[in-house]
Amino acid sequence: MNCNTPTDIGFSFAGFRQRGGGTDHHEDGFGIAFFERSDSGRLGLRQFHDNKPSHLSPVADLINHHPIKAMNVIAHIRKATTGEKNSLANTHPFVREVWGEQWAFAHNGQMTDSFIRRTQRLHDNGNAEHYSPVGMTDSELAFCYLLNRLKSTFKSRPSDEALFAFLTAQCRYLSANGLFNCLISNGHWQLAYAGSLLFYLTRKAPFGEAHLSDGEMSVNFGDLTTDKDKVTILVTIPLTKNETWQQIAVDECLVFQDGDVVFRDTPSKKTYLSIEDGIALARSVGASV
Amino acid sequence: MNCNTPTDIGFSFAGFRQRGGGTDHHEDGFGIAFFERSDSGRLGLRQFHDNKPSHLSPVADLINHHPIKAMNVIAHIRKATTGEKNSLANTHPFVREVWGEQWAFAHNGQMTDSFIRRTQRLHDNGNAEHYSPVGMTDSELAFCYLLNRLKSTFKSRPSDEALFAFLTAQCRYLSANGLFNCLISNGHWQLAYAGSLLFYLTRKAPFGEAHLSDGEMSVNFGDLTTDKDKVTILVTIPLTKNETWQQIAVDECLVFQDGDVVFRDTPSKKTYLSIEDGIALARSVGASV
Numbered sequence: 001m002n003c004n005t006p007t008d009i010g011f012s013f014a015g016f017r018q019r020g021g022g023t024d025h026h027e028d029g030f031g032i033a034f035f036e037r038s039d040s041g042r043l044g045l046r047q048f049h050d051n052k053p054s055h056l057s058p059v060a061d062l063i064n065h066h067p068i069k070a071m072n073v074i075a076h077i078r079k080a081t082t083g084e085k086n087s088l089a090n091t092h093p094f095v096r097e098v099w100g101e102q103w104a105f106a107h108n109g110q111m112t113d114s115f116i117r118r119t120q121r122l123h124d125n126g127n128a129e130h131y132s133p134v135g136m137t138d139s140e141l142a143f144c145y146l147l148n149r150l151k152s153t154f155k156s157r158p159s160d161e162a163l164f165a166f167l168t169a170q171c172r173y174l175s176a177n178g179l180f181n182c183l184i185s186n187g188h189w190q191l192a193y194a195g196s197l198l199f200y201l202t203r204k205a206p207f208g209e210a211h212l213s214d215g216e217m218s219v220n221f222g223d224l225t226t227d228k229d230k231v232t233i234l235v236t237i238p239l240t241k242n243e244t245w246q247q248i249a250v251d252e253c254l255v256f257q258d259g260d261v262v263f264r265d266t267p268s269k270k271t272y273l274s275i276e277d278g279i280a281l282a283r284s285v286g287a288s289v
Numbered sequence: 290m291n292c293n294t295p296t297d298i299g300f301s302f303a304g305f306r307q308r309g310g311g312t313d314h315h316e317d318g319f320g321i322a323f324f325e326r327s328d329s330g331r332l333g334l335r336q337f338h339d340n341k342p343s344h345l346s347p348v349a350d351l352i353n354h355h356p357i358k359a360m361n362v363i364a365h366i367r368k369a370t371t372g373e374k375n376s377l378a379n380t381h382p383f384v385r386e387v388w389g390e391q392w393a394f395a396h397n398g399q400m401t402d403s404f405i406r407r408t409q410r411l412h413d414n415g416n417a418e419h420y421s422p423v424g425m426t427d428s429e430l431a432f433c434y435l436l437n438r439l440k441s442t443f444k445s446r447p448s449d450e451a452l453f454a455f456l457t458a459q460c461r462y463l464s465a466n467g468l469f470n471c472l473i474s475n476g477h478w479q480l481a482y483a484g485s486l487l488f489y490l491t492r493k494a495p496f497g498e499a500h501l502s503d504g505e506m507s508v509n510f511g512d513l514t515t516d517k518d519k520v521t522i523l524v525t526i527p528l529t530k531n532e533t534w535q536q537i538a539v540d541e542c543l544v545f546q547d548g549d550v551v552f553r554d555t556p557s558k559k560t561y562l563s564i565e566d567g568i569a570l571a572r573s574v575g576a577s578v
Contacts, residue, residue, distance in 0.1 A: 036377055044377025047336050058355045066347045088333025100421035126445055132389035156415055
């Protein structure tokens with residue numbers, strides 16, 4: 001979620017968490033990172049990770065019962081493909097500090113064996129000096145690869161334009177070395193890269209009613225919002241059936257800020273996968289959608 | 290807490306959280322980091338941070354009601370002296386990844402203005418390349434200083450002996466530049482450095498009963514433990530009255546592993562502050578005990 005006003009993710013999370021062992025099989029833990037603003041506007045990060053399936057987790061109950069209003073949220077439910085199940089160290093989102101900002105990252109996909117071996121070798125030889133994975137997933141390895149490239153290339157924070165162009169190029173490289181869908185946020189912006197399947201929806205005035213695909217829940221956002229609110233939700237597979245979700249093209253990179261698209265890099269030839277084809281592609285490389 | 294078997298910190302936390310706005314005035318948020326072992330023995334980190342006072346926080350309720358069994362825990366209740374109150378970015382423990390390990394850090398004290406200015410200048414000039422503070426506290430600045438010195442000195446992880454000696458020297462430097470009590474853990478060991486006040490207690494067989502100083506709560510650890518369990522609790526001010534707490538000397542550094550002291554560096558002249566003198570010293574430099 002990326003929005004222009006502190007927003008409670010409760011409705012989307014209520015549907016999403018059901019996919020963690022309820023309506024779907026992503027039952028090997030979950031994680032969620034909330035970027036919140038203090039009274040003076042300073043960003044802070046609150047993280048929850050649990051190795052229990054999200055549809056049963058007491059931590060997920062807390063998130064549902066005590067709504068947290070945030071500017072940016074990244075949530076991930078895990079189906080273990082690489083690395084131990086039920087291990088906290090393997091649950092996304094992964095977080096690292098970059099130039100005094102917290103960066104959160106979630107990945108859906110599967111990096112190739114040759115990428116994993118090559119990148120692991122860089123770490124073993126001491127040539128990945130800034131960041132190293134804590135857990136055993138290909139995803140955290142890809143995140144550390146991307147951040148090591150970033151810190152080696154820029155001594156200090158570049159302009160947003162240079163940063164987004166650089167991150168797009170790195171995501172394209174990662175997508176060429178595996179199945180790579182990701183979300184990255186520093187709390188100010190949220191970057192979405194679609195290696196296969198990724199959708200988004202921007203809710204703004206006039207707000208209507210939404211019905212969850214994964215549960216008996218509806219909400220009329222008109223009752224909960226002001227006319228100025230703008231809230232963008234990004235997901236692998238749409239959470240509601242009665243709203244029009246936009247699909248991100250394969251190998252397209254978008255960056256959102258205050259609920260709006262502020263950067264877009266689209267491949268010259270736009271392609272879109274059907275949800276069925278996206279799921280089949282994930283299965284064929286041993287990943288999970 | 291540092292122990293040799295996964296242990297629930299519930300009893301100590303029940304007393305500790307009362308000091309966050311209940312029996313004491315540390316009401317500007319709290320944080321707690323749990324290092325847990327997965328089934329295969331791999332360490333993961335679960336963090337909770339809240340900008341609400343710990344004695345009222347729903348996050349603290351969750352921790353009390355759903356006991357989490359961990360090998361190492363660092364908890365901190367905050368009384369803001371430097372940096373905005375009620376800001377998530379300013380709540381301890383601070384966490385950074387070091388050589389593929391999560392390191393958690395909590396500080397009690399106050400760094401001098403000249404240390405803050407000097408260290409801030411290193412960051413502004415790009416001479417603190419590995420870690421930068423996210424929030425506005427002197428504590429996170431001290432932690433980043435220590436980790437930047439560590440990464441600049443050792444390209445890869447040194448032996449524990451070399452590491453503990455280096456960390457002791459850095460803590461001594463920080464203690465000479467402010468009031469500096471700290472706890473640091475990578476999940477395997479926990480380092481305690483006493484700039485003024487720090488106590489510890491090791492509970493092991495034969496286990497007895499303990500009564501909280503901050504609430505109407507007693508527990509007979511004999512009912513909850515096995516004869517092999519060894520659990521060390523480290524605190525600024527003892528949590529119970531009927532047990533014998535060991536005081537750590539001023540500028541002494543201890544490292545605990547599996548509940549035992551595995552490293553100790555004591556100044557040639559041992560001094561101990563009374564709790565009253567420790568509180569007075571903290572107040573005199575604008576810190577809070």
